[in-house]
Amino acid sequence: MIHFNKLTKQFDLVTKNNQFSLGILESGHIVELYFGKKIAHNGLDYCIENNAHASYMADTDSKKGFQLELLPLLFPSFGNPDLRSSAYQFYFQNGEKLSDFRYNSHHIYRGKKEITDLPASFGNKEIVTTIDISLKDDIAQMEMIISISTFDDYDVFTQHVKVQNFSKETVTIEKLLSLNLDFMRDDFDLCLLTGAWSRETHLQRHPLHRGIQGIDSKRGASGHGQNPFVALVDPGTTLDDGQVIGANLIYSGNFVAHAEVDMYQQTRLQLGINPHDFEWHLLSGKSFETPEAVLVFAENGLNKMAQTFHRFYKECLINPNFADKERPILINNWEATYFDFNRPKLLSLANEAASLGIELFVLDDGWFGNRHSDKSALGDWQPNEKKLGGSLQSLIREIKGKGLLFGLWVEPEMVSKDSELFRTHPDWIIYEKRRVPQESRNQYVLDLSKIEVQQHIISFMTELLSSHSIDYIKWDMNRNITDAGSSHLLHSKELGHRYILGLYRILDQLTSAFPHVLFESCAGGGGRYDPGMLFYTPQIWPSDDTDAIERLSIQSGSSLVYPPSTMGCHISAIPNHQVARNTSLSTRSIVAQQGNLGYELDLTQLTFEEKQEIRKQIILYKNERKLLQFGMHTQLTVNDSSNECAWQKQNSQTIVVSHVYKLAKPNVLSKRIKLKQLPKKCNYKLQGTNKVYTSDELMIIGLSLPNPTSDFMATRFTLEKLNEK
Ligand code: GLA
Numbered sequence: 001m002i003h004f005n006k007l008t009k010q011f012d013l014v015t016k017n018n019q020f021s022l023g024i025l026e027s028g029h030i031v032e033l034y035f036g037k038k039i040a041h042n043g044l045d046y047c048i049e050n051n052a053h054a055s056y057m058a059d060t061d062s063k064k065g066f067q068l069e070l071l072p073l074l075f076p077s078f079g080n081p082d083l084r085s086s087a088y089q090f091y092f093q094n095g096e097k098l099s100d101f102r103y104n105s106h107h108i109y110r111g112k113k114e115i116t117d118l119p120a121s122f123g124n125k126e127i128v129t130t131i132d133i134s135l136k137d138d139i140a141q142m143e144m145i146i147s148i149s150t151f152d153d154y155d156v157f158t159q160h161v162k163v164q165n166f167s168k169e170t171v172t173i174e175k176l177l178s179l180n181l182d183f184m185r186d187d188f189d190l191c192l193l194t195g196a197w198s199r200e201t202h203l204q205r206h207p208l209h210r211g212i213q214g215i216d217s218k219r220g221a222s223g224h225g226q227n228p229f230v231a232l233v234d235p236g237t238t239l240d241d242g243q244v245i246g247a248n249l250i251y252s253g254n255f256v257a258h259a260e261v262d263m264y265q266q267t268r269l270q271l272g273i274n275p276h277d278f279e280w281h282l283l284s285g286k287s288f289e290t291p292e293a294v295l296v297f298a299e300n301g302l303n304k305m306a307q308t309f310h311r312f313y314k315e316c317l318i319n320p321n322f323a324d325k326e327r328p329i330l331i332n333n334w335e336a337t338y339f340d341f342n343r344p345k346l347l348s349l350a351n352e353a354a355s356l357g358i359e360l361f362v363l364d365d366g367w368f369g370n371r372h373s374d375k376s377a378l379g380d381w382q383p384n385e386k387k388l389g390g391s392l393q394s395l396i397r398e399i400k401g402k403g404l405l406f407g408l409w410v411e412p413e414m415v416s417k418d419s420e421l422f423r424t425h426p427d428w429i430i431y432e433k434r435r436v437p438q439e440s441r442n443q444y445v446l447d448l449s450k451i452e453v454q455q456h457i458i459s460f461m462t463e464l465l466s467s468h469s470i471d472y473i474k475w476d477m478n479r480n481i482t483d484a485g486s487s488h489l490l491h492s493k494e495l496g497h498r499y500i501l502g503l504y505r506i507l508d509q510l511t512s513a514f515p516h517v518l519f520e521s522c523a524g525g526g527g528r529y530d531p532g533m534l535f536y537t538p539q540i541w542p543s544d545d546t547d548a549i550e551r552l553s554i555q556s557g558s559s560l561v562y563p564p565s566t567m568g569c570h571i572s573a574i575p576n577h578q579v580a581r582n583t584s585l586s587t588r589s590i591v592a593q594q595g596n597l598g599y600e601l602d603l604t605q606l607t608f609e610e611k612q613e614i615r616k617q618i619i620l621y622k623n624e625r626k627l628l629q630f631g632m633h634t635q636l637t638v639n640d641s642s643n644e645c646a647w648q649k650q651n652s653q654t655i656v657v658s659h660v661y662k663l664a665k666p667n668v669l670s671k672r673i674k675l676k677q678l679p680k681k682c683n684y685k686l687q688g689t690n691k692v693y694t695s696d697e698l699m700i701i702g703l704s705l706p707n708p709t710s711d712f713m714a715t716r717f718t719l720e721k722l723n724e725k
Contacts, residue, residue: 006026006045007023007031008024008025009023009024010022010023010024010043010044010045011023011106011131013131013148013150013157014038014150014152015038015152015153015154015155015156015157016038016152016153016154016155017299018037018038018155018157018297019035019036019037019038020032020035020148020150020157020295021033021034021035021044022074023044024103027060027061027066027102028102028103028104028135029068029071030073030074030075030103030135030146031048031072032072032073032074032182033047035181035183035245035297036243036297037243037299048071057069057070057081058081059081060080067081068081068082069082069262069264070264070266072181072182072184072266073182074133074146075087075101075144075161075180076180076182077089077098077101078090078097078098079098084266084268085212085258085260086175087175087176087180087270088163088173088175088177089173089175089275090140090142090171090172090173090174091171091172091174092140092171092172093169093170093171099140099142100137100139101136101137101142101144102135102136102137103135104135104136104143105134106131106132106133107131107132108129108130108131108132109130109132110126110128110129110130111123111125112128112147112158113130115160115289115291116287117289117504117505118251118289118291118501118504118532119250119317119531119535119536120158120291120292121149121151121250121292121294121316121317122316122317123149123151123316127151127153127154127316128149128152129149129150129152130147130148130149131148132145132146133145133146140167140171141165141166141167142163142164142166142167142171143163143164143166144161144162144163144164145161145162145163145164146159146161147159147160151316154315155298156294156295156296156312157294157295157296158292158293158294159178159179159292159293159295160178160290160291160292161176161177161290162287162288162290163176163287163288164286164287165282165284165285165287166284168284169284170282170284171281171282172279172280172281173280173281173282173288174279175275176272176280177270177271177273177275177290178271178272178273178290178291179247179249179269179272179293179295180268180269180270181245181247181268181295182266182267182268182269183232183268183269185266185267186261186265186266186267187208187234187235188208188232188233188235189205189208189232189233189234189235190205190207190208190213190214190230190231190232190259191203191204191205191230191231191232191233191302192204192205192227192229192230192231192257193229193557193558193560193561194215194226194227195225197225197524197525197527198224198525198544198545198550198578199543199545199550199553199554200224200225200227200527200529200542200543200554200557200558201227201526201529201542201543201553201554201558201560202553202554202557203556203557203560205233207235208259208261208267210261210262210263211261212258212259212260213258213259213260215227215230215257216274216276217253217255217274218274218277219254219480219481219527220253220254220445220480220481220484220496220499221252221253221477221480221481221527221528222251222252222253222255222527222529222532223480223527223528224523224525226255227529227530227557227561228248228249228251228255228257228271228530228531229246229247229248229257229560230246230247230259230269231244231246231302231305232244232245232259232267232269233245233302237301237302238637239301239302239303239635239636239637240301240303240304240637241301243297243298243299244296244297244298244301244302244304245269245295245296246295246296246305246308247271247294247296248294248296248309248530248531248561249271249272249292249293249294249530249532250291250292250293250294250317250532250535251291251500251530251531251532252503252504252528252530253273253496253497253499253500253532254273254274254276254277255271255272255274256271256272256273256274256275256276257270257271258271271293272290272291272293273290273291273497274496277484277493277496278493278497279491279494280494281491281494291532294309294312294531296308296309302560302635303635303676303677305560307632307633307634309560309561309563310559310562310563310564310632310633313534313563313566314563317531317534317535318534318535318538318563318566319511319535319538321515321516324630326625326626326629327518327539327565327625327629328359328360328405328472328518329357329358329359329360329597329598329599329618329622330358330359330360330362330598331349331350331358331360331362331599331600331603332362332364332570332598332599333346333349333361333362333364333600334364334365334409334600335546335572335577335600335601336349336573336600336601336602337349337602338365339365339366339371339372339374341366342388342389343388343389343390343395344389346388346395346399347399349361349602349603349604350398350399350402350404351402352603352606353402353404353599353603354402354403354404355611356603356611356614356615356618357615357619357622358599358618359405360404360407360472361399361405361407362408362409362474362598363395363406363407363409364409365409365476366387367383367384367387367392367408367409368380368381368382368383369381369382369384369419369420370384370418371384372387374441374442374443375442376416376418376419376442377416378411378414378416378419378421378443379414379420379421380419381412381460381464392468393468396468396469397469400469405472406471406472407470407471407472407473407474407518408468408470408472409473410461410464410474410475410476411475411476411477412446412457412461412475413445413446413448413477413503414443414445414446414477414478414479415428415429415444415445415446416442416444417439417442417443418442422444427487428446428447428452428453428456429444429445429446429447430444430445430446430447430483430484430485430495430499431444432483432486432487432492433487435483435485437482437483438482438483440479440480441478443478443479445479445481447487447488447495447499448498448499448500448506449486449488449494449495449498449499449501449502450488450502451502453502454502458509458510461506461510465510465514470517471516471518472517472519473517473518473519473520474520474522474541475507475520475521475537476522477521477522477523477528478524479524481496504532504536507519507537508536511536511537518538518539519536519537519538519539520539520540520541520568521533521536521539521541522540522541524544525542525543525544525545526540526541526542526543526554528540529558531562534562538565538566539566539567539568539596540562540568541568542554542555542558542567542568542569542595544578545578545579546572546577546578546600547572547576547578547581548581548583548588548590548591548592548660548712549579549583549591549660549662549712550578550581551591551592551594552591552645552660552662553645555569555591555595556635556645556647559594559595559633559635559647563630563633564594564595564628564629564649565596565629565630566595567595567596568596568598569591569592569593569594569595569596569597569598570592570597570598570600571588571589571592571598571599571600571601571614572599572600572601573601573602573605574588581712582712583712584712584713584714585610585613585614585617586613586714587660587712587713587714589613589617590658590660590714590715591658591660593617593628593658593716594628594658596629597617597618627650627651627656628649628656631649631650631654631656632649632650632677633647633648633649634648634649634650634676634677635647636648636657636659636674636675636676637674637676638659643661643662643665644659644660645659645660645662646659646660646673648675648676650677652721653720653721654718654719654720654721655675655678655717655718655719655721656717656718657675657703657716657717657718657719658715658716659673659714659716660712660714660715661708661711661712661713661714662711662712663708663711663712664708664709664710669707670704670706671705672701672702672703672705673703673705674698674699674700674701674702675695675698675699675702675703676699678695678698678699679695680696681695682694682695682722683695683721683722684698684719684720684721684722685719685720686719687717687718687719687720688718692722698719703717
């Protein structure tokens with residue numbers, strides 16, 4: 001029992017299957033009593049029984065043995081006797097830096113409030129309950145509200161924090177995270193999605209060790225190698241067994257996702273805006289809100305966590321106009337032509353596309369200003385009528401005349417050094433006045449913290465979208481933010497967050513003004529594959545790497561958190577432009593059908609047989625599109641995960657199983673692939689055969705895989721449920 005400091009209150013925040021229990025100590029500190037599967041209990045105060053054996057640790061409030069450092073705290077402050085990493089730190093005008101927020105009151109209500117100026121999950125009174133816990137620091141004259149929402153049927157918790165400054169002075173926020181979770185144990189594996197440009201979202205997993213470990217971004221965007229996702233899993237956790245705690249930040253800028261293991265084998269998991277190069281000067285009377293963290297507990301392995309995130313993002317984050325809307329099959333001209341195109345070339349590509357059954361034509365980089373390479377013209381968004389052989393609208397009309405939708409590439413956050421925009425507004429870029437800013441891909445980043453820059457982007461995009469019949473926009477961002485100083489802000493450490501707020505404001509206005517336009521976000525591939533962007537752009541381009549084999553790790557990593565309907569997956573030419581690999585059209589198609597199918601190659605160069613095969617792929621995809629894009633997605637367990645990858649899509653009627661071998665091996669017996677999560681006692685007919693399997697057979701014995709006769713061989717099975725007689 002807690003002799004020193006009794007619990008005055010206990011809150012059990014519960015969802016359908018899970019529970020997050022908090023306690024308020026007499027001292028006003030808030031402790032995390034339990035996070036996990038829903039349990040029957042008779043009070044959980046014993047969970048934080050103080051062992052008081054550790055020495056050389058400060059007491060709290062002069063109470064002997066009341067040691068905060070040995071307690072799992074909801075939101076630890078800086079300067080108290082808990083010397084692990086704090087969840088926040090403020091700096092006061094008199095030079096002081098300690099703060100001490102204690103419980104003040106709480107308010108529980110159905111539904112959930114919006115977060116000012118930031119994307120966040122949504123839900124009405126039917127599906128979500130929120131507790132706002134108010135804490136106060138009377139000396140600082142500040143209030144902090146920790147809002148935790150429980151999405152009952154979704155088994156999801158979300159958390160964000162708001163601070164309000166009631167003092168007469170400005171307070172500097174040096175750190176204010178979104179989530180802090182403490183565990184009185186350290187026997188976890190840490191899972192992260194990491195990589196680099198062209199090999200994004202690879203799952204990395206390792207046992208926790210002493211110290212701080214994790215991932216963060218200082219790039220001005222979430223980043224190719226730093227997805228704002230972190231999970232702690234029990235050792236031995238597999239795709240389908242073991243407890244998983246997954247957290248994801250609805251934010252697209254610099255973030256931190258850390259686990260800290262201290263000297264007492266306790267673990268502290270933290271997620272939020274990266275305190276590195278961050279400050280916010282909170283004026284008297286003002287408030288600041290953090291991005292929202294999404295927290296998932298899954299009892300049954302990584303698949304369950306992934307499926308929980310998928311459903312939640314589809315129904316409570318992604319724009320409802322598109323959440324369920326089938327995504328068109330597209331042709332993108334980038335790898336087909338790069339910058340080297342003219343009207344006849346585009347039209348012949350569109351002709352082929354239409355004849356193959358493709359639905360959307362996307363004109364990528366190079367359609368505007370003096371843009372013939374990546375050396376110039378970003379910012380000069382007037383269509384290059386000479387190159388396009390007429391007005392953009394006339395080209396769109398002609399392409400639409402073939403029965404295609406039309407999409408356009410833009411990179412609005414950037415400006416080329418060689419551009420009219422930069423010559424006119426050299427001070428619109430991110431730079432510091434005394435230094436020469438660095439170029440990357442011959443371009444600078446526009447300073448989106450400036451209202452005039454935001455207005456400029458909103459105006460030219462509004463003009464573009466209102467004077468052309470555009471159905472889809474690929475919104476790109478092709479460099480990191482370096483030279484992250486400011487030419488106009490008094491406090492340039494606010495730049496990173498102000499940039500993201502500016503970006504969100506722009507996206508908010510454009511997506512509201514043009515609700516029919518499907519936005520796909522891209523940042524040189526997956527440099528910003530995060531839930532912040534997903535809120536505005538229901539699709540994201542996961543990687544510039546279009547090789548089918550490279551895509552296996554990228555797409556299984558992305559789909560661990562983000563719904564497959566958010567992944568753009570294209571079939572490109574061989575030898576592949578990134579890794580020069582040759583894979584069959586069938587393998588490329590099976591892999592691309594894991595998400596939203598597209599083509600990114602010169603269709604006019606295909607043989608008659610290849611075109612026939614593509615026609616068939618497209619008919620098949622259209623038939624099964626709802627299932628492939630929105631069906632329940634499950635990663636399957638393979639015999640050798642270094643050489644194979646398999647996944648299953650299912651709805652109430654149909655199952656599609658896809659399996660890929662990387663390298664062929666000689667003289668091996670053929671293997672089986674077992675299906676998962678099927679309804680009991682059902683019969684399924686394997687398409688193309690007369691064979692009927694029971695769900696037990698499919699899950700326990702599995703389907704027979706053909707032996708790989710060549711490298712990169714993929715197989716696909718479709719099974720239809722037979723109706724009970
Ligand atoms: C980035 C994108 C590509 C393509 C090019 C155009 O690299 O990721 O898909 O749009 O820009 O410059």
